[in-house]
Amino acid sequence: MSVLLTCTLLIALGALGLWSRARSSARSLILGSVITAIAQITASLIALGLLKQLNQIAIVLTNGAISGFLIFLNLKPLISVLRKGVASFSQELRISAKKPVTLVVVLGALIAAMSLMLWLGLILPPTDWDGLAQNLPMAAFHIQKGDIRPIETPYRGITAYPQGGALLIAYTVLLSGDDAVVDLVQFPFWLLGIFAAFSLARELGTGRSNALIGALLFGAAPVVILQSRAAYFDVELAALALASLALLLDRKLGAAPRVLGVGIGAGLLMGLKYAGLIYAWVLLALLVAFLVAQRASGRVLLLSIGAHGAICLAIGGYWYALNLLRYGNPFWPMQLQIGSWTALPGVWTTDSFYGGALPTGVADLSYPMMLLTLWREPVGRYAVDSRLGGLGPLWFAFGLPALIFFLVQTIRKPSFFRWSLLLFIFGTFLLTPANWHTRYVLAAVGATGVCVAVMLESASGIIRQILVGLAAILSCAALLITPAHGEATPTDVVRNMQLPPALRRTTLMDHVPAMDKALRWSELNIPLKSTIAYGWGGVVLYPLFGPGFQNNLVSIESVMNGSAMKTAFRPHYFIVRRGSAEEIQARENAGLVVVFASEKYVVFFGARP
Amino acid sequence: MKQSSWPVQAGVLGVILALAGIWLLTPERREMFSYSVRWYAALIYDLRHLGDPSLTLLEPMNSGDSASLVQFRDISFLGCDLAMRGAKVYLITRWRGSAQDAQLEARLTFWTDGWLLATEQWPLDPGDHYTEVPASFFRGRLSREIQLMVMDKTAGIPVSPTSVLLPIRDMNVRICN
Numbered sequence: 132m133s134v135l136l137t138c139t140l141l142i143a144l145g146a147l148g149l150w151s152r153a154r155s156s157a158r159s160l161i162l163g164s165v166i167t168a169i170a171q172i173t174a175s176l177i178a179l180g181l182l183k184q185l186n187q188i189a190i191v192l193t194n195g196a197i198s199g200f201l202i203f204l205n206l207k208p209l210i211s212v213l214r215k216g217v218a219s220f221s222q223e224l225r226i227s228a229k230k231p232v233t234l235v236v237v238l239g240a241l242i243a244a245m246s247l248m249l250w251l252g253l254i255l256p257p258t259d260w261d262g263l264a265q266n267l268p269m270a271a272f273h274i275q276k277g278d279i280r281p282i283e284t285p286y287r288g289i290t291a292y293p294q295g296g297a298l299l300i301a302y303t304v305l306l307s308g309d310d311a312v313v314d315l316v317q318f319p320f321w322l323l324g325i326f327a328a329f330s331l332a333r334e335l336g337t338g339r340s341n342a343l344i345g346a347l348l349f350g351a352a353p354v355v356i357l358q359s360r361a362a363y364f365d366v367e368l369a370a371l372a373l374a375s376l377a378l379l380l381d382r383k384l385g386a387a388p389r390v391l392g393v394g395i396g397a398g399l400l401m402g403l404k405y406a407g408l409i410y411a412w413v414l415l416a417l418l419v420a421f422l423v424a425q426r427a428s429g430r431v432l433l434l435s436i437g438a439h440g441a442i443c444l445a446i447g448g449y450w451y452a453l454n455l456l457r458y459g460n461p462f463w464p465m466q467l468q469i470g471s472w473t474a475l476p477g478v479w480t481t482d483s484f485y486g487g488a489l490p491t492g493v494a495d496l497s498y499p500m501m502l503l504t505l506w507r508e509p510v511g512r513y514a515v516d517s518r519l520g521g522l523g524p525l526w527f528a529f530g531l532p533a534l535i536f537f538l539v540q541t542i543r544k545p546s547f548f549r550w551s552l553l554l555f556i557f558g559t560f561l562l563t564p565a566n567w568h569t570r571y572v573l574a575a576v577g578a579t580g581v582c583v584a585v586m587l588e589s590a591s592g593i594i595r596q597i598l599v600g601l602a603a604i605l606s607c608a609a610l611l612i613t614p615a616h617g618e619a620t621p622t623d624v625v626r627n628m629q630l631p632p633a634l635r636r637t638t639l640m641d642h643v644p645a646m647d648k649a650l651r652w653s654e655l656n657i658p659l660k661s662t663i664a665y666g667w668g669g670v671v672l673y674p675l676f677g678p679g680f681q682n683n684l685v686s687i688e689s690v691m692n693g694s695a696m697k698t699a700f701r702p703h704y705f706i707v708r709r710g711s712a713e714e715i716q717a718r719e720n721a722g723l724v725v726v727f728a729s730e731k732y733v734v735f736f737g738a739r740p
Numbered sequence: 741m742k743q744s745s746w747p748v749q750a751g752v753l754g755v756i757l758a759l760a761g762i763w764l765l766t767p768e769r770r771e772m773f774s775y776s777v778r779w780y781a782a783l784i785y786d787l788r789h790l791g792d793p794s795l796t797l798l799e800p801m802n803s804g805d806s807a808s809l810v811q812f813r814d815i816s817f818l819g820c821d822l823a824m825r826g827a828k829v830y831l832i833t834r835w836r837g838s839a840q841d842a843q844l845e846a847r848l849t850f851w852t853d854g855w856l857l858a859t860e861q862w863p864l865d866p867g868d869h870y871t872e873v874p875a876s877f878f879r880g881r882l883s884r885e886i887q888l889m890v891m892d893k894t895a896g897i898p899v900s901p902t903s904v905l906l907p908i909r910d911m912n913v914r915i916c917n
Contacts, residue, residue: 507762507763507766508763508766508768509766509767509768510768510772511768511771511772511775512771512772512775513772524760524763524764527759527760527762527763528756528759528760528763529756529759531759532752532755532756532759536752586752589742589743589744589749590743590744590749590752590753591743591749594746594749594750594752594753595749597753598752598753598756601756601757601760605760611776612772612773612776613776615775615776615779615780615783616775616776620779620782621779621782621783621785621786622782622786622794624783624786625783625786625787625790626824629790629827630824630829631829631878633878633884634822634824634829637822641801648801648805649805651801652801652805652806652819652821655819655820655821655822656809656819656820724807725807726806726807726808726809726819727805727806727807727819728805728807729805736809
């Protein structure tokens with residue numbers, strides 16, 4: 132863990148050194164440094180992966196050298212910035228202590244919720260579906276192979292989706308030496324998103340208290356709180372998008388750092404998820420609009436667009452280039468369909484992918500009614516991928532009125548900043564497929580927090596007090612209710628707290644919905660360094676890698692077509708979904724013996740390691 | 741920032757209060773609040789009673805789903821599981837067979853960083869056998885290993901096939917022949 136913390140601190144200092152040379156506000160200095168640090172981690176892992184050197188020593192040496200060089204090069208401005216930072220932080224603390232009680236209470240609830248989520252993240256193992264089935268296996272496969280070549284698997288998401296998020300998971304695993312903190316990869320992005328929304332609101336002239344309450348539209352959204360300890364990428368995406376927007380709209384920021392910061396942010400967004408492309412394009416459009424509004428020359432405009440595109444492609448383009456080479460479609464397995472014309476052939480369109488994903492009782496409603504129903508949250512418990520809600524009470528009560536209020540104000544008194552914010556909110560929301568899914572629209576929700584801050588700022592007297600008080604109550608409610616809504620019961624939490632860390636992995640495997648007792652059995656009984664063949668059809672892969680990723684996973688498909696035989700050796704164990712074609716095939720094979728069978732999975736023994 | 745007129749402010753307040761009311765009065769809200777309150781109350785209660793053995797109770801899985809991994813004469817080894825009672829962690833070894841084989845006994849040895857920590861030996865019976873894992877086992881930094889052997893009592897030698905359970909660094913039991 133100390134290697135992870137030291138290396139990350141060094142990278143952050145190097146990035147801060149670079150940004151300390153830029154003309155910017157203190158807020159942009161922090162946002163720019165964070166984005167640059169994440170980009171350095173991602174880019175270094177891509178480069179090392181291409182060189183087949185994805186290991187702890189190479190990561191530490193590479194990033195140590197880059198950051199050491201950056202610190203050495205920018206030592207004077209860095210020291211000056213750090214001195215100023217310490218002084219202004221203590222001043223901020225003194226100011227905050229004199230703030231109204233509501234703000235102190237809200238801050239207290241936020242700190243309590245964050246502390247609880249951090250603690251839960253440290254003692255509980257991963258339990259959520261997308262993380263176990265897709266995001267964590269991506270990282271595990273790359274760590275095992277030491278490179279970032281495409282993973283041979285029938286799981287299309289694992290083999291073809293952008294994997295920038297998985298590289299951040301791999302970074303924490305490789306540097307900490309174990310997988311104890313893989314669920315906390317998104318935790319820092321919770322803070323980043325709040326700070327970015329706060330910065331945007333401050334940039335628009337709102338006071339600290341209102342800016343913070345506005346930022347809690349993102350920070351107190353239940354899906355954000357729960358995802359802060361889940362190996363998903365939605366909070367990362369939203370926080371990076373908000374941070375990039377805040378850099379773009381900082382009036383004090385110089386031209387070069389603005390293009391650099393927004394380009395880096397957009398590149399990271401591209402590399403996280405396909406949906407990140409939407410944000411990259413919207414940010415590019417806003418950057419161009421900003422330059423045009425600034426009356427930049429044609430040459431500057433072209434140079435800026437070129438630099439933005441180059442940075443984007445360097446950080447996030449690799450995954451798209453791979454898909455283009457392998458499938459002729461950079462977005463594979465997504466199919467690009469324009470009317471009846473298939474522009475890029477794939478396996479599914481967004482319509483077919485999300486068809487039937489809407490909860491029953493909601494699917495038949497008109498689109499506006501469907502959104503209102505989902506945002507009203509007719510659900511008793513939140514989850515990391517909540518479909519019936521997840522944005523919390525602050526969004527439902529304050530978000531929509533504030534958005535309309537802000538829109539009317541902007542029409543009456545237009546400004547570039549205000550229109551840019553609205554374009555970001557509506558543009559990203561409307562372009563996002565399945566935008567009824569609350570976890571996909573967190574950036575738009577976070578940006579709407581600025582509208583809330585402006586609305587609160589525009590109120591006065593008793594009305595302002597009521598509004599701030601109500602917002603504080605709803606924020607505190609969401610912040611305090613939500614952490615209890617995970618998979619673990621209080622007894623699970625207390626038991627895991629007392630268990631030796633080595634035993635925590637298996638404790639929830641047999642009773643959370645995403646997993647099954649066959650996975651616990653496999654964890655406890657399959658010898659390390661075994662080769663395990665898994666069937667296509669929903670086998671959760673992550674637990675099968677073993678605690679130190681010692682097991683070698685191959686798909687049954689690759690065993691059947693012989694490619695696994697060439698690269699590995701005969702699988703020792705086979706795990707398949709019950710009732711699948713692979714189970715029938717395995718049962719017909721005389722060489723395989725059933726060693727464990729649950730309702731979901733069957734484990735076969737093939738040969739001794 | 742310029743403040744809005746009173747009617748606008750009042751209108752905004754009215755809409756927000758109405759929406760907040762709708763959210764709060766949604767029927768599922770009662771379940772949401774009560775679930776969280778119960779969860780925190782249980783957590784606080786459990787934290788105050790940390791010494792209670794029921795709070796470290798880790799139940800083993802039902803052995804009914806397991807099949808034979810290794811055969812030792814008439815007795816099959818079905819694999820391992822974990823349990824926790826109080827502060828003690830138990831390794832469960834599972835056996836199935838028609839009857840007790842008087843000639844066979846199992847021997848479990850715990851090793852940490854190359855040092856022998858503890859040994860347990862017992863006559864081999866069908867069913868689950870609980871062996872307490874020494875607390876110092878988890879403090880091993882370089883390696884942790886549990887070895888299982890089935891012995892012939894009269895000959896004093898391991899019965900073929902010898903099973904060796906190999907946990908690496910995390911105590912998780914591994915079977916290796």
